[in-house]
Amino acid sequence: MSVQTARLQADRLIDSYHVERAPVDVLSLARQLGLSVIFENLGEGVSGLLVTRAGRGFIVVQKQEKPARQRFTIAHEIGHYVLRHQFDNGRPVHVDRGYLISQRGPRSTTGLDAKEIEANQFAATLLMPVRLLKTALSKLGDPPLSDGVVTELAKIFQVSEQPMTIRLTSLGWL
Amino acid sequence: MPVIEPIYCTVGRRIQEMRASRGMTQELLGRSLMPPMTRASVANIESGKQRILLHTLLQISGVLNVPINEFISAQADPAQNQNSGSDLEHELAKELDVPKRVLKRLANKFVEAQNRNS
Numbered sequence: 001m002s003v004q005t006a007r008l009q010a011d012r013l014i015d016s017y018h019v020e021r022a023p024v025d026v027l028s029l030a031r032q033l034g035l036s037v038i039f040e041n042l043g044e045g046v047s048g049l050l051v052t053r054a055g056r057g058f059i060v061v062q063k064q065e066k067p068a069r070q071r072f073t074i075a076h077e078i079g080h081y082v083l084r085h086q087f088d089n090g091r092p093v094h095v096d097r098g099y100l101i102s103q104r105g106p107r108s109t110t111g112l113d114a115k116e117i118e119a120n121q122f123a124a125t126l127l128m129p130v131r132l133l134k135t136a137l138s139k140l141g142d143p144p145l146s147d148g149v150v151t152e153l154a155k156i157f158q159v160s161e162q163p164m165t166i167r168l169t170s171l172g173w174l
Numbered sequence: 175m176p177v178i179e180p181i182y183c184t185v186g187r188r189i190q191e192m193r194a195s196r197g198m199t200q201e202l203l204g205r206s207l208m209p210p211m212t213r214a215s216v217a218n219i220e221s222g223k224q225r226i227l228l229h230t231l232l233q234i235s236g237v238l239n240v241p242i243n244e245f246i247s248a249q250a251d252p253a254q255n256q257n258s259g260s261d262l263e264h265e266l267a268k269e270l271d272v273p274k275r276v277l278k279r280l281a282n283k284f285v286e287a288q289n290r291n292s
Contacts, residue, residue, distance in 0.1 A: 009197055012197055013197040016197065033197070034190060036287035038283050040280055051266075053262060053284065056287075056288055082196070082197045084195055093262075093265045
């Protein structure tokens with residue numbers, strides 16, 4: 001498994017569900033994949049959970065966080081599920097805490113971090129597909145992109161500005 | 175409605191899980207078969223409403239890249255051990271620092287969702 005595979009899988013999902021406009025409806029995508037999504041107060045520092053049980057998947061999202069952050073969490077957990085990540089000792093519950101911070105951390109080669117990075121790349125690709133970004137950009141004007149454009153794009157795709165900035169940078173557009 | 179043997183529900187559920195975890199739609203799976211199958215037929219097979227034919231299962235096993243025995247092995251049907259949320263409550267307690275009533279509520283929601291989907 002690699003970051004490229006993660007991106008490819010997200011693109012395939014976007015294509016096969018005919019996602020045509022931003023913001024991408026991650027809740028509906030999760031449901032179509034057979035994942036139940038539950039909002040709950042999960043305690044300090046926890047963004048989300050992926051629970052797999054008897055072959056079924058559940059996503060639990062931190063109720064306390066902002067919608068943009070919750071959307072990223074849902075996309076991240078869909079990533080773990082679609083990429084068939086196996087966690088320690090086959091435990092049914094996987095907890096994600098502040099994974100955005102470790103997104104580009106130096107420990108990227110260790111097992112767990114690699115899975116988190118893959119899930120993040122998957123989430124970024126799913127929430128901000130290149131094709132839809134291009135469409136949105138064509139209406140907002142040509143590069144170089146100003147901060148205002150990043151803010152505007154974040155609003156259109158309903159993500160936080162941080163992942164939008166990272167996404168645009170990794171595409172070489174910023 | 176005619177009664178269909180439980181094995182078809184089990185096989186259907188496993189097909190659904192494997193397909194979904196690969197991010198594949200029912201429509202795409204149907205189109206990958208020879209002869210192609212409609213999305214509705216795939217849905218009926220997955221829900222156990224339609225008895226799957228052996229050659230179809232063989233093809234699905236090929237398309238999803240899953241050994242055929244994984245669909246039909248005699249291991250316990252997941253549906254049989256999904257009635258209790260207490261094991262899950264225990265697992266959640268190991269990972270989360272939340273009040274017991276929240277754990278209980280979560281475990282109940284899982285069981286509810288599971289029963290609704292199966």
